[in-house]
Each structure stands twice: as structure tokens, then as C-alpha cells.
Amino acid sequence: MDQKPEDLLRRPLYVYDLPDQVLSTLTLKRDATSDAQNTVEETTKSTSQAQEAPSSGLPTVVGPQSCSLCALSFATVQEQRGHLKSDLHHYNLKQKLRGRTPVSEAEFEKLIANLDESLSGSDSPDSDEEEDEDDKESSVLTTLLKKQATLADKRNSSNTGDNQDDDEDGHSRKKQKGGGAQPLLWFSSPLLPQNNYFGIYRAIFGLEESKDESNIAEVIKKKQLEPVPAPKLSPDGTPSPAAYKGPHIFLCMIGGGHFAAMVVSLAPRQTKQGSVGPLNREATVLAHKTFHRYTTRRKQGGSQSANDNAKGNAHSAGSSIRRYNEQALTDEVRLLLQDWKGLLDTSDLLFIRATGSTNRRTLFGPYEGQVLRANDPRIRSFPFSTRRATQNELMRSFIELTRLKVHEIDPSQEAKPQDEPAAKAPSSKPAKPATPKLTEEEETALLHTSQLQAFIRRSKLPALLSYLKSNDVPADFLFQPADSQQNHHAPTPLHLAANQNAAPLVLGLLVKAGADPTLRNKEGKTAFELAGYRATRDAFRVARSELGEAGAARWDWDAARVPPAITRDEAEKRDERERKESDRKEAERRRAEEQRLKSEGPRVPDGKGRGKSLLDGGVSKSAQERREEEARGLTPEQRLKLDRERRARAAEARFGRMQQGG
Known part of the structure; x- marks a missing residue:
């Protein structure tokens, strides 16, 4: 039975188990621009986070927990503080000082992706081998900046005229005419909204399959797999031998002392509601393994072997440990590959990311009995940015490779050069209209909003007044965006200060x-x-008094609902009178309580764990009941005072008994 298009697109579509309605309508789009490819590639960076949050290149992002320089927002203050210490933020600061354009998170990942050795730490934050985060990031940034500085010097001093060009990440390459094959193939379908297309990674096809693009839709149909029941597990927790016979792929990442490998079955699982593409908890993992060894040089970057090759062998204790760990990691990886040889030989594809020459030698040798060979036609690189080698990152990469993308391609953008950014942002769901680009005035207003609200929430009156004056911002500045819930209720600094019951800020803003x-x-x-406390309301009345005739001529205080003016002294005297009255009432209550306790007389045990008063007519009350009766009708503050008095009296009684006994 055919489903509605919106029902089909409601869940992720798995390349190897597509509905018949999708398969029968796929048509290759040959004129898809590279803008769509580049935009999709940037969004794969965001999917490596704990949540799949949409990325939008490098727009201006402002707010109390955001970084407008790097165009990022954060859920917590701790995340924001961590970002301010990161390489990305420091690099963009240096870019801005040099008059250059800041880079996005995905672009920065590309810049450091091809450094000789990964400097990332362990996936476990409490690992004993984990290096200091600030030192690690400083190493990455220093290495990148040194390479860029070296390249800049070479470009300035060299006039050889070679037809070569240098990447920003420090690698020289020959100039090419035109770009290579794009990582994604795009398909149109009547099931999608206008100008929306399905995207499938070219890497999942064999070399012969991808050569003839005119027949690629038929190739996709042949790749469809029948759902299979979840494999039964053996006592040791591994799938049964029958699970290894189906089609599967191998994924592997190694870098910075981290190694992660996984073999995943391509066949979808069979469920009661029908087959569903293998997501994180549904993919059948036939084998997986991770290793971590301390091999990178703290605070300096790079592997120990790379440093030895450049400067000769160091003779420190740390260098010896790193050399041992490098060899141990190599031995462990090669032994694992040998154990998995049967799975690797039968894998449809081999996705491998090996950072640096040392790690490539670990995998591809040459060495006796090697399993992987660099010229294997099944080997693919990951066609998107990846992060530290972990099992979670491998699973994320598998999902990214085998899930259909849905992207909107604006026809008006197809005529633009390839180096211009795409106007639309991709989404894993049917595309929505892109957010319009903000004008310079709107961006400035958002920045002022975030700064002013932060000062008010933290009750920073001097900083607030200084910011208003130095930036020539009026005191009645309207927060942006005006349609947000917070700004709807408190649209100006004075409204927000009153709503926060910040009396000093209210008085300062007015006067x-x-x-x-x-x-x-x-x-x-x-x-x-909006003022909830009397102290805040009194701040308005004091301001009305201090502004005097000038304020009366300028503002209609009655229209502002502010009561008659009072002076600071009057407000302080009234507060003092109320404090004294409160203390007097408390003293009277205390004397009455002491008198009541005395009038009850002594109590004697009644044999039931309760005290029996000689003056209460034989009515027996427990200590808890007496305490509850004494505290009845008291405010929480009065109850605390009464409790302190009880403890003080008990301590005095114990002290008196000790003196008598002494």
C-alpha cells in the first residue's frame, strides 16, 4: 500500500532498504551545483555532536551564551567558557587581527585535518593519559599557524613560477582545471517539494558502478536488501556465524594514539512495524574494537616518531614511553586486523581514515602477513569531516554514509561560481525556508541586546552605564528580536531591571x-x-524625588503608575522602623513562648515513650507534638529562630549538668 510522501519522509531513509515509491521515482540530477555539496559537507560536522543541531555556515549569532565571532551558540555557560579556550576561537581572533575573515567550525576542521599527527586526546575525560586541554589546543593552533607562516614566507620569497598552489592547511598541490567528482549524487523525485533533492554519497558505489552515472538508479535498486531478523548472540556476546555471511562494510579510524574499527552488516533489521534503516541502536555490528595509547608529545604536538625523524632520538623517560606505546599500538592493530581477516576479505567496502605517515604504515605496512593494502579498490576515505577515533564516531559515520540526504537547491544559485557559499542550508528533514540574512543594523542590535541583558542579570550597574555611554546606546533601547518571549515581557533595560527586582539598577537607569x-x-x-518587591518599587519613588522638577517636566509619573516621591532618607527610615517593629514582635513572641513553656510545668514519663505534664490534666503529648504545637502559625524564619533557641537552651542545660556533676 502506497504511503503519503510526508509519511515516507518522516523517518530517515536507509539507502539499502528504500521504499518502492522512492526507488521507482529516483532520477539523477546532473546539473546539481557544488554549492549544495559543500553545504552538506559542513553540516556533517554538526552531527558529530551529542545532538543533531542544524548548522548554518558562519552567520552572526548573538545571545547571552553565544560567540558572535565564531557564529556558535551554547546550551550552558560551561560550554561557552570551554569554547573561549578552544583553538577555533583563538584562530578566529588571530584572523580578525590580521584583517581576514573568520572560519566556520567545519572549515577549521579541514585546516587541521591533514596535520602530520592528530593531537586529540582520549575520548574519556578522566583518562590518566589525557593531556591538559589548554596545552593540547595550543599545540594544534601553534602547529597550524607555524605552517601557514612558513607557506606565506615561501610565497613571498619564491618566484620560480611553478604551476603549484598551497592550501591553507600547509600542503602544496598542483593546480587543477575544474573540480573533481563531488561526494554526493543528487536525485530528483516527485515525492519531494519543489527544488528539493535526494542525496546519496558516491563513496558507497563501486568504481565500475559509479562510472556509468546514467544507470546509477538501477544500481541503487540492485543494492536493496531484504530485512533480516536480529541475529542471535552466542554466549560470548558475538553474533551467530550466519550473520557474517551477508553483505557488510569495514570502517576504521586511527590518529593521535587512538584506533577504532568496526564491521557493520548492511542488511536492515526486521521489525514488527516494518523494516527501518539501521540507526544507532538498530545496526547489526558484527565486530568492533578500540585502542588508545599515549603516543603524542604533550605541549609540543606530533608523534614521537615524527620528532625522532626530524631531530634525532630524544633520551627522556617520556620519549621512551611514547616509542614503546607506538610500537605496542602498531602490534595491537595489526594483530586485530589479522584476527578479522575473514571479515575484511569479504567486506563490500573499506572506509579508512589514517592520519599521518606513521599511522598509514601501521595499517598498510609493508610488513609480513599484512591484511590491508593501499591499492585495494574497495578502500574509501570518509567524504565528510570526522572527529576523534571512537566507536560512537564510527557509528555516526556509518549512519551518515547510508542515509539519504534531503536538500533544497535554489535554481537562482546554480549560476553562481563554485567558490560562493550556498544560499540554502541542508536539513535531514524536508527543507524549510532559510532564515533571511541580517543587515548590519540588525546584527548590531542583537549584539547590544545580549550585552545589556547580561549586565542587568548580573546587576553590573557601572558596566551597564559605561556600555550605554561608550556605544552611544539610548537608555530606552528596545531589545531584539522584539517578538521573543523575554523581550515581549521586558522590552527595555528598565523593564528587565524591574522584573529582576534589581533596585540599584532601576535607580541608576532612571537618575x-x-x-x-x-x-x-x-x-x-x-x-x-513589573516590580515584585517593595524595595524595587521604592527605587522608582526615590528616583522621582531626586529628579525633582526636571523629572516632573520630562516624565508623567502618574502615567508611569509611580506613587508619590519619597527621599532616600525617608525610604531608609521606613525600612529601619519596619525592622525594629519586626524585632519587637519577635521579642514579644519569644517571651510569650517562654512563659507558656514555664506554665506547662515538669513532665514525667508515662511508660509509652511520651512525657506527661502534671498541669495538663493528664493529657499526654510527645516531644514532637509539643514542637509542632509551638511552631504552629509561625513563618519559616520564625521557625528557624525557635529551633536555634531550643538548641541553645539544650546546650546550656547540658553545660549546667556537667558543672554540677564536676
Whole structure:
């Protein structure tokens, strides 16, 4: 039975188990621009995080927990603080100082991806072998900047005229006419909205299959696999031998002392609701293994073997440990590959990421009995950015490789050069209209909003007043965007200060900054009406008094709902009177309580664990009941005071008994 298009697209589509409606309507789109490819590649970086958050290149992002320089926002303050220490942020700061354009997170990953050795740490944050985060990031950034500086010197001093070009990541390459094959093949389908297309990675096809693109839709149909039941596990937790006979692929990453490998079955699992593409918990992992060894040089970057080759063998204890660990990691990896030889020989494809020459030698040798060979036609690189070698990263990469992409390609953008950014951002769901680009004025307004709100929430009056003056921002600045829930309720600094019950900020904004108390929010309330405490309301009345005639001529205080003015002294005296009255009432309550306790007289045990008063007519009450009766009707503060008094009296009684006994 045919399903509605929106039902089909509601869940991820697995390349090896596509619905018949999708298979029968796929048509190769030959004129897809490289803009779509580049945009999709950037979004694969975001999927390596714990959540799949949409990425949008490098727009301006502002807010109390964001970085406008790097165009990133954060869920917590801790994440924001961590980003400010990161290589990406430091690199973009240096780019800005040099008058260059900051790079996105995906672009920065590309810059450091081809450094000689990965400097990433262990996946476990509490690993004993984990290097200091700041030192590690400094090593990566220093290595990248040194390479770029060296390349800049070479370009400035060399006039050889060779037809070569240098990448920003420090690698020289010959100039090519035109770009190579794009990583994604795009297909149109009437099931998709207008200008939307399906994308499938070219890497999952064999060399012969990808040569004839005109027949690629038929190749996809032949790759469809029948769902199979979940394999039964043997006592040691591994799948039964029958599971190894089906089609499967091998994925492997090695770099920076980290190694992760996995063999995953391509056949979809059979479920009661029908077959579903293998997602994280549904893919059948036939084998997996991870290793980690301390091999990278702390604070300096690079592997020990790379340093030895460049400067000769070091003779420190750390260098000896790193040399041993490099050899141990090599032996472990090669032994694992030998154990998995049967699985590797029968794998349809081999996806491998090996960073640096040392790691490539570990996998491809040459060595006696080697399993992997660099010229194997099944070998593929990952056609998107990847992160540290872990089992989770391998599974994320498998899902990324085998899931159909849905992307909107704007026809008006297809005529643009390939080096221009795409106007639309891809999405794993049917594409939505892209957010319009902000103007310079809108970006500035968002920046002012984030800064002012941060000062107010932290009650930083001097910093708030200084920011308003130095940036020529009016005290009645309207927060942006105006349609957000927070800005709907508190649209100006004075509204927000009153809502936060920050009395000093209210007084400073009115008296020193000249804020308008008559402005109303979208609910029709003035700032005074948002004040929840009397101290905040008194700040408005004190400001009305201190502004005097000038304020009366400028503002309609009655329209602002502010009561008659009072001076600071009057407000302070009233507060003092109320404190004294409160203390007097508390003293009276304490005396009455002491008198009541005395009038109850002594208590004697009644044989049931309770005290029996000689004056209460034989009515027996437990100590807990007496405490509850004493505390009845008291405020929480009064109950705390009463409890402290009880403990003090008990301590005095114990002290008196000790003196009598002494």
C-alpha cells in the first residue's frame, strides 16, 4: 500500500532498504551545483555532536551564551567558557587581527585535518593519559599557524613560477582545471517539494558502478536488501556465524594514539512495524574494537616518531614511553586486523581514515602477513569531516554514509561560481525556508541586546552605564528580536531591571541614564508594574524625588503608575522602623513562648515513650507534638529562630549538668 510522501519522509531513509515509491521515482540530477555539496559537507560536522543541531555556515549569532565571532551558540555557560579556550576561537581572533575573515567550525576542521599527527586526546575525560586541554589546543593552533607562516614566507620569497598552489592547511598541490567528482549524487523525485533533492554519497558505489552515472538508479535498486531478523548472540556476546555471511562494510579510524574499527552488516533489521534503516541502536555490528595509547608529545604536538625523524632520538623517560606505546599500538592493530581477516576479505567496502605517515604504515605496512593494502579498490576515505577515533564516531559515520540526504537547491544559485557559499542550508528533514540574512543594523542590535541583558542579570550597574555611554546606546533601547518571549515581557533595560527586582539598577537607569518610566511592554505594563518587591518599587519613588522638577517636566509619573516621591532618607527610615517593629514582635513572641513553656510545668514519663505534664490534666503529648504545637502559625524564619533557641537552651542545660556533676 502506497504511503503519503510526508509519511515516507518522516523517518530517515536507509539507502539499502528504500521504499518502492522512492526507488521507482529516483532520477539523477546532473546539473546539481557544488554549492549544495559543500553545504552538506559542513553540516556533517554538526552531527558529530551529542545532538543533531542544524548548522548554518558562519552567520552572526548573538545571545547571552553565544560567540558572535565564531557564529556558535551554547546550551550552558560551561560550554561557552570551554569554547573561549578552544583553538577555533583563538584562530578566529588571530584572523580578525590580521584583517581576514573568520572560519566556520567545519572549515577549521579541514585546516587541521591533514596535520602530520592528530593531537586529540582520549575520548574519556578522566583518562590518566589525557593531556591538559589548554596545552593540547595550543599545540594544534601553534602547529597550524607555524605552517601557514612558513607557506606565506615561501610565497613571498619564491618566484620560480611553478604551476603549484598551497592550501591553507600547509600542503602544496598542483593546480587543477575544474573540480573533481563531488561526494554526493543528487536525485530528483516527485515525492519531494519543489527544488528539493535526494542525496546519496558516491563513496558507497563501486568504481565500475559509479562510472556509468546514467544507470546509477538501477544500481541503487540492485543494492536493496531484504530485512533480516536480529541475529542471535552466542554466549560470548558475538553474533551467530550466519550473520557474517551477508553483505557488510569495514570502517576504521586511527590518529593521535587512538584506533577504532568496526564491521557493520548492511542488511536492515526486521521489525514488527516494518523494516527501518539501521540507526544507532538498530545496526547489526558484527565486530568492533578500540585502542588508545599515549603516543603524542604533550605541549609540543606530533608523534614521537615524527620528532625522532626530524631531530634525532630524544633520551627522556617520556620519549621512551611514547616509542614503546607506538610500537605496542602498531602490534595491537595489526594483530586485530589479522584476527578479522575473514571479515575484511569479504567486506563490500573499506572506509579508512589514517592520519599521518606513521599511522598509514601501521595499517598498510609493508610488513609480513599484512591484511590491508593501499591499492585495494574497495578502500574509501570518509567524504565528510570526522572527529576523534571512537566507536560512537564510527557509528555516526556509518549512519551518515547510508542515509539519504534531503536538500533544497535554489535554481537562482546554480549560476553562481563554485567558490560562493550556498544560499540554502541542508536539513535531514524536508527543507524549510532559510532564515533571511541580517543587515548590519540588525546584527548590531542583537549584539547590544545580549550585552545589556547580561549586565542587568548580573546587576553590573557601572558596566551597564559605561556600555550605554561608550556605544552611544539610548537608555530606552528596545531589545531584539522584539517578538521573543523575554523581550515581549521586558522590552527595555528598565523593564528587565524591574522584573529582576534589581533596585540599584532601576535607580541608576532612571537618575543617571535618563530611562523613560512611561514606556509600556506588549502587555501594556510600565516598568514599575513589573516590580515584585517593595524595595524595587521604592527605587522608582526615590528616583522621582531626586529628579525633582526636571523629572516632573520630562516624565508623567502618574502615567508611569509611580506613587508619590519619597527621599532616600525617608525610604531608609521606613525600612529601619519596619525592622525594629519586626524585632519587637519577635521579642514579644519569644517571651510569650517562654512563659507558656514555664506554665506547662515538669513532665514525667508515662511508660509509652511520651512525657506527661502534671498541669495538663493528664493529657499526654510527645516531644514532637509539643514542637509542632509551638511552631504552629509561625513563618519559616520564625521557625528557624525557635529551633536555634531550643538548641541553645539544650546546650546550656547540658553545660549546667556537667558543672554540677564536676
